[in-house]
Amino acid sequence: MRNSDNPRISSLGYALLSLLARRNRSGYEMSHSTSPPLDSLLWSAGHSQIYPELAKLADAGYVNFAAVAQARRPDKKVYRLSEAGSLALKSWVRQPPKPAPDRRELTVKAHAAWLIDPAEAAKVFRDQAERTRAEILEIGAYHDRLQTQSEETFPPRADEPMFGTYANAIYALDSRRQLVEWCLWVAEQFDTAIEVGRKSA
Amino acid sequence: MRNSDNPRISSLGYALLSLLARRNRSGYEMSHSTSPPLDSLLWSAGHSQIYPELAKLADAGYVNFAAVAQARRPDKKVYRLSEAGSLALKSWVRQPPKPAPDRRELTVKAHAAWLIDPAEAAKVFRDQAERTRAEILEIGAYHDRLQTQSEETFPPRADEPMFGTYANAIYALDSRRQLVEWCLWVAEQFDTAIEVGRKSA
DNA sequence: TAAGTCATGTAAAAAGTTACATGATTCT
DNA sequence: AGAATCATGTAACTTTTTACATGACTTA
Numbered sequence: 328m329r330n331s332d333n334p335r336i337s338s339l340g341y342a343l344l345s346l347l348a349r350r351n352r353s354g355y356e357m358s359h360s361t362s363p364p365l366d367s368l369l370w371s372a373g374h375s376q377i378y379p380e381l382a383k384l385a386d387a388g389y390v391n392f393a394a395v396a397q398a399r400r401p402d403k404k405v406y407r408l409s410e411a412g413s414l415a416l417k418s419w420v421r422q423p424p425k426p427a428p429d430r431r432e433l434t435v436k437a438h439a440a441w442l443i444d445p446a447e448a449a450k451v452f453r454d455q456a457e458r459t460r461a462e463i464l465e466i467g468a469y470h471d472r473l474q475t476q477s478e479e480t481f482p483p484r485a486d487e488p489m490f491g492t493y494a495n496a497i498y499a500l501d502s503r504r505q506l507v508e509w510c511l512w513v514a515e516q517f518d519t520a521i522e523v524g525r526k527s528a
Numbered sequence: 529m530r531n532s533d534n535p536r537i538s539s540l541g542y543a544l545l546s547l548l549a550r551r552n553r554s555g556y557e558m559s560h561s562t563s564p565p566l567d568s569l570l571w572s573a574g575h576s577q578i579y580p581e582l583a584k585l586a587d588a589g590y591v592n593f594a595a596v597a598q599a600r601r602p603d604k605k606v607y608r609l610s611e612a613g614s615l616a617l618k619s620w621v622r623q624p625p626k627p628a629p630d631r632r633e634l635t636v637k638a639h640a641a642w643l644i645d646p647a648e649a650a651k652v653f654r655d656q657a658e659r660t661r662a663e664i665l666e667i668g669a670y671h672d673r674l675q676t677q678s679e680e681t682f683p684p685r686a687d688e689p690m691f692g693t694y695a696n697a698i699y700a701l702d703s704r705r706q707l708v709e710w711c712l713w714v715a716e717q718f719d720t721a722i723e724v725g726r727k728s729a
Numbered sequence: 730t731a732a733g734t735c736a737t738g739t740a741a742a743a744a745g746t747t748a749c750a751t752g753a754t755t756c757t
Numbered sequence: 758a759g760a761a762t763c764a765t766g767t768a769a770c771t772t773t774t775t776a777c778a779t780g781a782c783t784t785a
Contacts, residue, residue, distance in 0.1 A: 337772075338633050345640035355736050363627075369639055371629035376773065378738055399782060401736040413643075420640045421648055423655060424633035426564075428572035428745085432539050432625035434699070438570055438692035439546035439621045442614075445687055447622055454624060484724065485717035486646060491639035494717070498635070498710050505706055509699050516686040516695070523685065538744070556764050577745065579766055600754060602764040629773085733784075743774070749767080756761070 334387050336415060338425075339380055342370035344416040347390060347408040349488045354381050354404060364465035367499040368492055381406060389415060437513065445524065449517035456510040463503045470496045535588050537616060539626075540581055543571035545617040548591060548609040550689050555582050555605060565666035568700040569693055582607060590616060638714065646725065650718035657711035664704050671697045 336344070339361075346357050346369070358374040359365065366372075372380075381404075384390045389412035392404045408416075433455060440448040473493065474481050483489040537545070540562075547558050547570070559575040560566065567573075573581075582605075585591045590613035593605045609617075634656060641649040674694065675682050684690040 335771095338631070338636060339772080341633075341640070342636045345636055348640060348643055353736075354738095367630040368635070370636055371631050371773095373774070374737080375739080375775080382738095397735090400734095401781070403736060416640055417643050420637050420644050421652065423652070423659070424637055426659075427632040427634070429568040429700075430539070430572050430745095431628040432542075433628070434569070434696050435539060435543045435546055435571055436621050436625055437695050437699075438543070439549060439617055441687055441689055441691050442549055442618050443621050448686070451622065451624070458624070458627075485649070485714075485721040486642055486725070488642055490642050490717070494638050494710075494714050495635050498638075498707075499630075501706055501710065502703060505702055506699075509695075509702065513686075513695050516691070520686040524687070536743095540744080554764075555766095572745095574746070575765080576747080576767080583766095598763090601762095602753070604764060631773095731785085734782085736780090738778080740777075741775085743772100745770100745772070747768100747770080749769095751765090753764100754762080757759085 333415075334383070336384070336387075336389065336419070337380070339370055339372050339376065340384055340389075341416060341419055342372075343377070343380060343384065343406075344389060344408060344412050345369070345491075347406055348413065348416060351405050351407045353395075353406065354378050357381075357406075364462065365469065367462075367466065368469075368495040384412070388412075440513075440517070445517040445520040449514040449521075452510040452514040452517070456507045456514070459503050459507050459510065463500060463507070466496060466499050466503070470500070534616075535584070537585070537588075537590065537620070538581070540571055540573050540577065541585055541590075542617060542620055543573075544578070544581060544585065544607075545590060545609060545613050546570070546692075548607055549614065549617060552606050552608045554596075554607070555579050558582075558607075565663065566670065568663075568667065569670075569696040585613070589613075641714075641718070646718040646721040650715040650722075653711040653715040653718070657708045657715070660704050660708050660711065664701060664708070667697060667700050667704070671701070 342361065343357055346352055346360055354374070354377050358372070358377045360368070361370055361372040361377065362374075381390065381392075385392055385406070389409055390406045391409055392406045394402055395405050396402050436451060440451065470493075473489065473496070477483070477489065479487055479489070483493050543562065544558055547553055547561055555575070555578050559573070559578045561569070562571055562573040562578065563575075582591065582593075586593055586607070590610055591607045592610055593607045595603055596606050597603050637652060641652065671694075674690070674697070678684070678690065680688055680690070684694050
């Protein structure tokens with residue numbers, strides 16, 4: 328612990344502490360838990376954000392690390408949650424989350440879609456439905472692997488470490504299924520507008 | 529149009545162009561369309577981001593503005609979409625949206641909730657359900673006002689200007705209802721964990 | 730031989746948040 | 758008298774994105 332005047336921990340910082348609360352990991356491994364297709368189960372971030380964030384957490388004493396040499400692989404730094412990190416994380420979890428700002432390009436496109444040809448607009452939303460279906464398959468595949476590989480009960484009980492990942496997978500799947508339905512409904516509305524336009528022409 | 533080497537327009541920029549495609553507005557008015565409780569119908573942003581963004585759009589020739597003096601009110605700048613802005617917006621709408629990164633503190637808290645007392649964890653999710661219910665009421669109230677004030681058909685047809693706002697309100701309401709259900713389910717899981725803990729104690 | 734995985738970083742730019750700043754009018 | 762609304766901005770900071778940088782080993 329170099330700098331002990333507890334600097335503020337970012338949301339990403341807490342996400343990393345939460346990963347380390349389950350088991351020790353390298354930055355490389357953590358960056359995979361925050362990148363597609365698994366980012367929806369925790370927090371989205373690229374490796375270029377992870378490495379500096381881990382350095383900050385280590386400097387503040389919330390995590391420690393040890394360099395581990397590997398045969399025919401580059402060395403890695405394996406991080407471990409400190410007592411201070413564990414306390415900070417548990418205290419943060421009890422606080423109400425700050426509201427997630429709504430910032431989806433699809434919403435803006437829906438707002439402006441009346442400006443373009445209805446057939447093209449319908450395509451935008453049907454294509455989105457397709458991409459979202461692909462995401463559902465990827466998250467579903469991860470969920471199935473969870474189930475197969477789990478040594479504990481499945482689904483995990485709420486006091487077991489994997490419960491959060493399970494619950495977040497349920498949420499990610501449900502919200503994407505809902506998005507697919509909505510996209511197809513929007514596309515249908517544009518189809519109807521095409522028909523109406525044809526009649527009045 | 530001062531600087532015509534078409535600089536890249538941000539997602540926020542397109543959101544502002546989309547507002548101006550419906551009718552002319554001041555920055556002040558647009559900042560209300562991107563702040564709670566209406567931000568979920570377009571794009572979330574504070575006024576300190578809006579004003580510089582409008583200056584950039586004006587400098588690039590995508591919008592124009594006129595200063596309008598008002599009685600017993602400060603002067604305002606009323607912005608208007610230019611032809612270049614309209615073309616840029618329509619061309620952007622046809623492109624597939626960039627995926628919205630998943631970044632919600634609630635997801636991180638679900639991931640880490642096994643670390644704390646199950647009763648406290650249940651409270652975190654029940655409180656979130658309450659706040660989300662309040663959001664549903666606010667968005668629902670706006671939706672009802674839309675319906676009452678609309679001079680056209682309601683619900684709007686897909687080729688009418690207000691269709692996007694209507695569709696986005698439907699999405700915002702549905703996704704929040706789903707979030708409420710999920711939060712209550714998660715809270716129940718922690719309740720069950722409390723009972724199990726009591727039996728084995 | 731080219732692409733992919735493992736592994737860690739830095740730099741620069743863009744986007745977003747929070748705070749500072751002003752001032753008249755209107756509502757409680 | 759104090760708070761809210763109308764109205765526009767800037768400054769400092771934090772967070773996120775994109776690009777640059779390196780290098781061994783493995784698979785197609």
